[in-house]
Amino acid sequence: MASPGCCAFSNDGQYLANCGIDGKLKIYETATNRLKVDYVPNQHLKSPCSVLRWITVSLQSSSSPSPWKKRKRKSMEDESLQKEVIAMGSANGNITIFDVASSSVSVQLQNGHTTSVSAIAWEAWTGLFTAAEDHQIIHWNMQENGIKCKWKSGKGKVTAIAILPDGCSILTGERVITWWDLSTKGVIGTFTGHVNQVNSLNIVRIDDDTSYLISGASGDSYLSVWSLNEAKKDKTSVATFTMQDEAMSISSRLIEDSQVMVLAVTRSGQAHVYKYQPNGTTLKPIKPSTNIFVVADSSQKEQNIQQIPILKAQLTEDRKCLLAYGSFSNITFEKVAPDFSEKVVYLERTDYKRPREKKEEALSKIKATDIEGEVQYLVPGATGTTQKRSGRSGAGSQIPLKDRLENLSLNTETSMPGKTTSKGDNMVQLLMQGLQSKEKDILNNVLFIKKESVIKNTIAKLPVQAIIPLLKELTVMLQGKTYPSKIAVMWLKALIATHAAQLLSHPDIGEELSPILSIVDAKLTLLTELARLRGRVSLITGQISHINEKQERDPTEESLLVYQDQDSSDESTDVNEVELGSESDENWEEISDQEQQDEAENCKSDDDASICS
DSSP states (O other), X not given: OOOGGGEEEOTTXXXXXXXXXXXXXXEEETTTTEEEEEEOOTTTTTSOEXXXXXXXXXXXXXXXXXXXXXXXXHHHHHHHHTOEEEEEEETTSOEEEEETTTTEEEEEEOSSOSSOEEEEEEETTXXXXXXXXXXXXXXXXXXXXXXXXXXXXXXXXXXXXXXXXXXXXXXXXXXXXXXXXXXXXXXXXXXXXXXXOEEEEXXXXXXXXXXXXXXXXXXXXXXXXXXXXXXXXXXSOSEEEEOSSOEEEEEEEEOGGGOEEEEEEETTSOEEEEEEOOOSOOOSOBOOSEEEEEESOSSSOGGGOOEEOEEEEEEOTTSOEEEEEEETTEEEEEEEOOOTTOSEEEEEOGGGGHHHHHHHHHHTTSOOXXXXXXXXXOOTTOXXXXXXXXXXXXXXXXXXXXXXXXXXXXXXXXXXXXXXOOHHHHHHHHHHHHHHHTOHHHHHHHHOOOOXXXXXXXXXXXXXXXXXXHHHHHHHHHTSOHHHHHHXXXXXHHHHHHSHHHHHHOTTHHHHHHHHHHHHHHHHHTHHHHHHHHHHHHHHHHHHHHHHHHHHSOTTTSOSOOOOOOOHHHHHHHHHHHHHHHHHHHHHHHHHHHHHHHHHHHHHHSSOHHHHO
C-alpha cells in the first residue's frame, strides 16, 4: 500500500496522483480508470518525491504582455487560476510544480529547504506552506517563485500542516500540534494528546466562528477532534474516533444540520465512515457508523474470501465515497453511497481479477513440465518414495502445506549424498514462502526461533526483495505481547546489521521504519518510571530478605554480649593486683621526693638565686 504522503486525489476528485518507490509520477483518471500521465522527474532516484499535494495556482509567465493582449490576459488569468497542478516536495528540499495539462514541470522552487520536504499545505486565499526536516517552515510567494517568509518550527520534525479558514494562522503537527499566528510567527496554543508523530490534519469549518480539527498519528488506532474556537481554547480533544488500525487517509466534509462526515482508510485496506455532531466534549469514543470492505468474490466459503485493499478514499460534494482499491498496477475507482443502515458493507467485485487473468494467460504460454503417468515425490534426505500423486498434463501438482512443513523441517538436519543442507537454507525457503503467501503457520514456525546463530544465518542468506516484507512482519510482532516483541528485536538486530546498505538505499525507508521508531519512543517514555519502580522493588525485596535472614539465624552462633560470673579465683587475683598496685604507688612517691631534694641543692649552688626562685 502506498504511502499517504505520496498519493492524493485532486480537489474535484477527477484525478489521483501517486509517486511510488520508483520515483515515477503517475496520474489516473477516476472516471475511466485510465493512466493519464506517467512522468519520470529528473534525478528521481537521487532526490525522490517525499510528499505531494494538489494546488490551484496561476502558471502564467512573469514577463509583461504586449498592450494589445490586455483584454485577453484578464480572461486567461481567470482561467489559469482555476487550473489544478501538483506540488511535489523532494528529498533535496526543492518544490516542483507539475502541470497536468501539459504533462511538464512549470515551476521549480529552490533555495528554500536544505533537507527532505515533509509536509505541504495550500489554500487559495493564503498560499503555499511547506515544512522539512531542517525544522523550517516556509511561506512561498507563487507570483515571484520565491520565499515570502521563513521561520523555525521547533526541535521536532513537522509532518503535517493545515491552514485555518481565516487565513491568519496555521497548524503544524509533530508529536504536539502547534497553533501559529502568521502575523507575529508566535505560538497561539498547543494541543497535546498524540503519543506518536502526527501525519494528518483536517480542518472542518462549521460557521464563521466555529471550526474543528481532526488529527491522526502514525501507529495510533484513533482520530482526535479538537475545538479551534477563540473563546474556547481547549488543550484536550473534544471527541475520539476509534478504529482497528492506523489511519492512512482521512477526508472530512460538512453535511446538513452542522453534522460532520469523516471517511478514514486504515492500513489494512478498510474504510470507516463516521457521523459526528459537534456539541461539547464527548467522553465516550465514537465508533464507525458503517464499515466498507471490498471483496473479490463472496460466493465461495468465508475462509476463501479475498479482500481487495482500499488504497485511498475521498468524500465528494454529493456525499459519496470515492474509493481507489486494488493496487497501483491494477487500480479501480468507484463512487459508493454509504449505507448507514448496515454496520458492515461488503462490496463484491467479481470482475476485479480480469486483468490478472490476462496476465496469467500470458505467463501460461511458457512450456510446462511434462508429468505423465505416476509421479513420485521424494522427501529431501530420503531414499524411498513417500507420496505418490497422479498427475495430468497441464493440470500441475500442488504439494500440501503439511508435507512442505515436514520436508523443510527446522528441527532436524537433512542430508543428501554429496550435499549437506543447512538449517539456514530451509528457513530461508520457508520464510520466503511465508512472506509471499502470508501463511501464519509458516511465519510462526520460522520467526519464533530463539537461537541467534540460526537467525543470523537466515538473514545472511535472505534475498534483497524480501527485506521490506520481513520488516513489516517484524513491525506487527513488535506491537504484540512481550515474547513476540523479544523475538522481533533479535531479528531486527540481525537484519539491520547485515542489510544496512540495502535499507539505507531504499527510498521509503523512513516510512517503513516510522512505526518501529514510534514504538521505541513510546517504550522510552516509560523507561524512567520503570527504572524508578525497579529501584523501589529492589529496595523492598532487599529489606524482606534481610528480615528473613535475621529470623532464620541461630542466636547461639554469634553473641553480641558475654557475661561471666566472678568466682573465688578471680577475687584472689584482683586482690593481688591491688596490692601490687599499692606498692608501686609508694615507690613512686619516694622517687618524687628524692627528685625534689636534688633540684633544691642544685638551685643553692647556682649563683643566680632568682632563676631558682
